[in-house]
Amino acid sequence: MPPKGRGAPKPAEFHIAYLQAGKKQWSAGESGALVSLDGGFLLGGASRTRPRKEVIVVGKALFGMQRFAFEVQQVDYSPAAVRKILKKERDLQNARFGGGGGLFGCGRDEESDEDQQRSRERVVDFMQAFKASELAAKHSIQVKFEDIDRIEKTGDRVTLVLGKKPQCYVKPEGEPRTVTMEVCKDITGGAKAITFAVGPGSFSEESLRMRARDSKTVSFTEIQQIVTERSPRLAALFAGLPPPAPPAPSTPSRKKKRSDEDGLVSGSTAKQPRSGASATFVEEIVATNGTWLHRSVARFGLKGILDTAVSDQDWATYFKKRVMLELSEAETVAGEQAEDEEGSENENEHESIFTGATWPAELGPRQETPRLHSFESYKDGSEEREFAAEILGQVRASVKATVTSSALKIDPEVVARSVFLTTYHVNEDGGTEPRTVTTSARVYAPNGTGRFVDLFYENHQRARMSFMERHSYLHAVRGGPNIQGETKKREKVFELDFNEHRRKNPTKTSL
Numbered sequence: 001m002p003p004k005g006r007g008a009p010k011p012a013e014f015h016i017a018y019l020q021a022g023k024k025q026w027s028a029g030e031s032g033a034l035v036s037l038d039g040g041f042l043l044g045g046a047s048r049t050r051p052r053k054e055v056i057v058v059g060k061a062l063f064g065m066q067r068f069a070f071e072v073q074q075v076d077y078s079p080a081a082v083r084k085i086l087k088k089e090r091d092l093q094n095a096r097f098g099g100g101g102g103l104f105g106c107g108r109d110e111e112s113d114e115d116q117q118r119s120r121e122r123v124v125d126f127m128q129a130f131k132a133s134e135l136a137a138k139h140s141i142q143v144k145f146e147d148i149d150r151i152e153k154t155g156d157r158v159t160l161v162l163g164k165k166p167q168c169y170v171k172p173e174g175e176p177r178t179v180t181m182e183v184c185k186d187i188t189g190g191a192k193a194i195t196f197a198v199g200p201g202s203f204s205e206e207s208l209r210m211r212a213r214d215s216k217t218v219s220f221t222e223i224q225q226i227v228t229e230r231s232p233r234l235a236a237l238f239a240g241l242p243p244p245a246p247p248a249p250s251t252p253s254r255k256k257k258r259s260d261e262d263g264l265v266s267g268s269t270a271k272q273p274r275s276g277a278s279a280t281f282v283e284e285i286v287a288t289n290g291t292w293l294h295r296s297v298a299r300f301g302l303k304g305i306l307d308t309a310v311s312d313q314d315w316a317t318y319f320k321k322r323v324m325l326e327l328s329e330a331e332t333v334a335g336e337q338a339e340d341e342e343g344s345e346n347e348n349e350h351e352s353i354f355t356g357a358t359w360p361a362e363l364g365p366r367q368e369t370p371r372l373h374s375f376e377s378y379k380d381g382s383e384e385r386e387f388a389a390e391i392l393g394q395v396r397a398s399v400k401a402t403v404t405s406s407a408l409k410i411d412p413e414v415v416a417r418s419v420f421l422t423t424y425h426v427n428e429d430g431g432t433e434p435r436t437v438t439t440s441a442r443v444y445a446p447n448g449t450g451r452f453v454d455l456f457y458e459n460h461q462r463a464r465m466s467f468m469e470r471h472s473y474l475h476a477v478r479g480g481p482n483i484q485g486e487t488k489k490r491e492k493v494f495e496l497d498f499n500e501h502r503r504k505n506p507t508k509t510s511l
Contacts (some may be wrong), residue, residue, distance in 0.1 A: 006063035007224060013217045016057040017156075019070055021141050022191030026072050028057040028201025035077045036123040047126075051204075052078050054133070061223045063230060065418065068160070070196065073138040082124050082132040088174035089135050128224040134407060137173040140181055141166050143190060145227070153236040156198040158220070162226030165190045175471045178405060282409045285448045292316040295362060297448070299323075301414040306445035307481070318450045320363060325420045325442070327369040330354040333389045351389060353396065353417060355494060376425050392421055395441075412448060418444040422454075436460045442479075451480030456490070470498035 021024045032052030060069040143166045150161035169181040198220045228235040233243045275392040287294035292315035359366040375388045400412035420442045427436040444452045454477045462469040474493040
């Protein structure tokens with residue numbers, strides 16, 4: 001048998017419909033009263049319903065660690081439960097980072113009027129529900145191959161008879177799915193056997209379709225084949241034979257045994273599939289050749305839902321505006337570089353991702369592309385351009401890292417190319433941090449809605465002789481086809497108001 005962990009296949013997952021470990025048992029599926037999910041702005045406003053409760057049970061074969069892991073996650077999508085788990089996340093952030101916690105150090109202690117209305121109507125925001133499913137507690141029950149004494153298999157039902165109790169791990173509630181699992185108390189009560197039934201569980205047809213589309217699971221038959229090839233012990237147990245005797249050591253071994261507290265985790269870096277959310281961004285958009293929608297899909301990599309109410313003339317406006325933003329950024333960062341052969345050798349290190357972008361022939365004769373003169377930090381020509389390119393690179397790198405770490409199946413490159421920094425003004429005063437930073441940005445939805453959000457951010461901090469000036473805010477304006485009236489007004493994402501003369505609470509934040 002290969003040495004433990006060396007040359008081992010990647011961990012593999014398989015669906016479990018029913019799991020019993022000691023006195024604990026779980027049935028995978030959905031149940032409870034229906035809860036309405038509000039699709040939200042970037043998702044085109046589409047709404048749907050789903051059962052209130054969901055139990056996800058996944059089996060894993062951790063070949064490198066020579067273990068089976070059985071992961072259980074229970075999610076409650078009711079408005080109260082979603083609010084509770086999001087508050088738990090904020091409390092954890094506050095405890096770690098201090099202050100108000102949350103986004104840019106700003107907490108959210110009170111619900112908005114919109115959230116209160118949703119709660120009364122038993123409506124949950126789609127993205128908040130998705131986030132709650134990511135933050136829900138997850139337990140992992142792990143069994144070492146060497147601790148399995150007998151395997152009983154009848155059809156899709158498998159029982160592992162154990163010589164030692166399993167090890168239990170937990171991802172606490174409120175923590176992201178990427179956090180390292182930690183050892184917890186045995187939730188099985190010292191189980192002597194683990195029984196599971198292979199299958200998808202009791203999910204709706206829609207959920208089953210989404211799980212099948214997004215799933216990276218394999219059949220348990222494939223799992224059994226791989227483990228029997230790598231483990232003589234399991235090969236014998238699956239064949240109904242007694243396990244082979246362990247080889248006698250030829251020399252005394254003083255090697256320190258690895259304990260379960262040495263950071264063992266669930267062993268898989270694969271993202272657990274979620275039903276419902278990723279289809280918004282992964283489905284191919286079918287468009288007629290020659291239409292502006294088709295050109296937009298081809299140039300910008302749009303996928304997912306399509307808003308059929310958007311006219312082709314709207315898509316023409318969308319297409320031209322995005323092309324102008326791309327070329328404006330590229331020319332602003334390049335500056336006079338194209339005409340000046342004495343440019344720095346390091347200029348290519350700070351070029352725009354749109355360098356080399358061309359004017360589409362479908363738009364007719366090329367129009368003059370204005371440079372973004374609203375990039376200002378009081379630096380000289382080439383230094384300003386390098387500074388702008390560096391900021392743009394950092395923004396897009398952060399966007400790509402965020403998308404990559406999420407469970408949404410979106411192309412990080414497509415999302416990064418959908419983000420434009422339209423203005424910035426940086427006022428330095430010789431200190432370690434700028435005195436004032438004012439910026440605006442546009443973020444396009446990576447799907448077929450044609451929508452976008454304009455963001456406006458400012459942070460100011462200046463020490464005076466007898467007091468401190470300080471304020472910060474982030475506002476958003478929705479845009480795109482068919483966005484009218486109240487929807488286009490500035491909306492507060494967060495605001496910070498500082499007054500050192502307020503004794504009890506000099507810093508007030510609102511979200």
